[in-house]
Structure formats: structure tokens, C-alpha cells
Amino acid sequence: MAYQVIIPAAGQGKRMEAGKNKLLLEINDLPILIHTLNVFQNDEACNGIFLAINPQEEQELREMIESNQLTKVIALVPGGKERQYSIYNALKHIEKEGIILVHDAARPFIDKGLLHPLIKAAEKEGAAILAVPVKDTIKKASGTIVTETVERSSLWAVQTPQAFRFSILIEAYNKAEEDGFLGTDDASLVERIDQEIVIVQGNYDNIKLTTPEDLYFAEAIIKKRKDQQ
Ligand SMILES: Nc1ccn([C@@H]2O[C@H](COP(=O)(O)OP(=O)(O)OP(=O)(O)O)[C@@H](O)[C@H]2O)c(=O)n1
Ligand SMILES: C[C@](O)(CO)[C@H](O)COP(=O)(O)O
Numbered sequence: 001m002a003y004q005v006i007i008p009a010a011g012q013g014k015r016m017e018a019g020k021n022k023l024l025l026e027i028n029d030l031p032i033l034i035h036t037l038n039v040f041q042n043d044e045a046c047n048g049i050f051l052a053i054n055p056q057e058e059q060e061l062r063e064m065i066e067s068n069q070l071t072k073v074i075a076l077v078p079g080g081k082e083r084q085y086s087i088y089n090a091l092k093h094i095e096k097e098g099i100i101l102v103h104d105a106a107r108p109f110i111d112k113g114l115l116h117p118l119i120k121a122a123e124k125e126g127a128a129i130l131a132v133p134v135k136d137t138i139k140k141a142s143g144t145i146v147t148e149t150v151e152r153s154s155l156w157a158v159q160t161p162q163a164f165r166f167s168i169l170i171e172a173y174n175k176a177e178e179d180g181f182l183g184t185d186d187a188s189l190v191e192r193i194d195q196e197i198v199i200v201q202g203n204y205d206n207i208k209l210t211t212p213e214d215l216y217f218a219e220a221i222i223k224k225r226k227d228q229q
Pocket of ligand 2: 083104157158159160184185186208
């Protein structure tokens with residue numbers, strides 16, 4: 001069940017319109033990034049965290065990591081222009097074989113109870129992702145003219161963590177680099193090497209904090225969790 005996790009945290013947070021890396025914004029008096037890192041720091045199966053960062057934030061992040069006793073952070077690696085390149089940079093620092101998780105730093109509400117079913121699925125199948133059934137009707141359009149309604153029953157809203165055997169993930173990333181392919185999630189790279197990917201149903205709390213409205217939902221999730229304690 002042991003794994004290592006790559007956490008991409010080198011984005012600019014442009015859609016959050018916060019004027020800085022959204023991961024430095026605080027929820028419940030703690031930076032979003034620290035909420036996310038704590039999940040893996042506190043999971044006994046996690047053997048190491050590889051963090052892709054903006055080098056300009058390195059000093060600030062190192063101080064945060066130290067003051068929050070995040071002892072499982074093994075390396076801070078420079079992020080790239082795209083999420084995929086940030087993850088690839090981190091992947092190149094990983095030597096041990098085994099299961100690798102990739103989890104967006106912008107998803108601080110991942111339920112630790114979902115990690116182990118996801119890892120077990122990846123151990124069995126080679127690749128597994130968290131996803132939830134789509135709730136809205138999804139349509140394709142040309143500009144603003146509808147061209148197609150996509151059958152909803154087979155649609156999933158994909159999240160992270162995504163879990164892979166190291167050998168599968170590095171092969172997929174190497175091929176994407178060779179082919180100049182850019183995907184919006186890691187599984188889309190793994191699909192290109194004909195690897196079956198299993199969906200493990202997640203939950204709707206595992207939102208990616210992307211736009212200002214998501215901070216309202218974040219406060220509600222924090223309140224719900226406090227009320228449940
Ligand atoms: N070049 C990049 C882009 C994104 N990320 C990380 O990938 C995760 C998901 O990306 P997203 O939510 O899109 O974050 P940003 O790219 O920062 O947001 P935006 O697109 O609004 O700038 C985030 O934790 C982000 O920090 C990264 O490490 N390197
Ligand atoms: C990986 C991801 O979180 C799956 O839904 C999503 O694709 C990331 O997209 P972003 O635009 O890089 O945030």
C-alpha cells in the first residue's frame with residue numbers, strides 16, 4: 001500500500017484573480033497548500049512528497065514546510081510552464097519503483113479514506129483515478145451554437161489523486177514528451193500507451209479551488225467538517 005506522491009503547486013492561480021499563487025491563500029487560518037500537504041503527511045502509507053513549485057516562492061515555501069513539520073517532503077522541484085511539465089520535472093526525481101500518486105495542491109479536501117481504495121486499484125490494474133458522476137448536462141458547441149448533447153450516463157468529472165505504477169507513468173510521460181502531447185490530466189497521457197485506467201468513485205467535496213466562487217464552497221466544507229467533529 002506504500003506510495004509516493006507528486007504534488008504540482010507551481011501554477012499562477014490566474015483564474016482565482018488573487019494576484020498571487022492561490023495556494024498561498026488561507027482557509028481556516030492555514031494556506032491551501034498546507035491543508036493539502038497535511039493529508040499526505042498524516043497518511044502512514046505515504047513514503048514521500050515531491051512538490052513542484054515556482055522557484056521564486058522557494059524560500060517562503062521552505063519556511064512553511066519547516067514550521068508545519070512536513071517531514072515527508074523529500075524535494076522541491078522547479079515547476080514548468082504547464083501542469084504536465086511540472087509533474088514531469090518531479091517524476092524525474094523519483095528513483096524508487098512502486099505506486100505514484102499525482103495530486104493537485106489545489107484540491108485540499110481530498111478524503112484520506114479514498115486514498116487506499118485508489119492505491120489498491122492501481123496496484124491491481126496499473127492505473128486508477130478518482131472521479132464523480134457528472135451532475136449537469138454537457139453539450140458541445142461551435143462558438144455559442146450547440147452542436148451536440150453528450151450522453152451523461154457515461155460521463156465522469158475526473159479529479160486527483162490519480163495513481164499509477166511508476167513504470168507506467170514514466171513511460172507515458174516520456175512518450176508525451178517525444179510526441180509533443182499536452183494533456184490536462186495524467187491519465188490522458190497514460191491512455192496513449194494503451195493502459196487501462198480504472199475509475200474509483202470519489203466525492204463531491206474534493207473540489208479544485210480554481211475560481212473565487214470555489215472559496216465559498218471551501219468555507220462550507222470546512223464548516224461541515226468542524227460540525228462533524
Ligand atoms: N504550470 C503549472 C500549472 C499548474 N500547476 C498546479 O497544478 C494544479 C492544478 O492546476 P490549476 O488549478 O489550473 O492551477 P493554476 O494553473 O495555478 O490556475 P490557473 O490556470 O487559473 O492559473 C495546481 O495545484 C497548480 O499549482 C503546476 O504545478 N504547474
Ligand atoms: C487534473 C485535473 O484536476 C483533473 O480534473 C484537471 O484537469 C486540472 O486542470 P487545470 O486546468 O490544470 O487545473
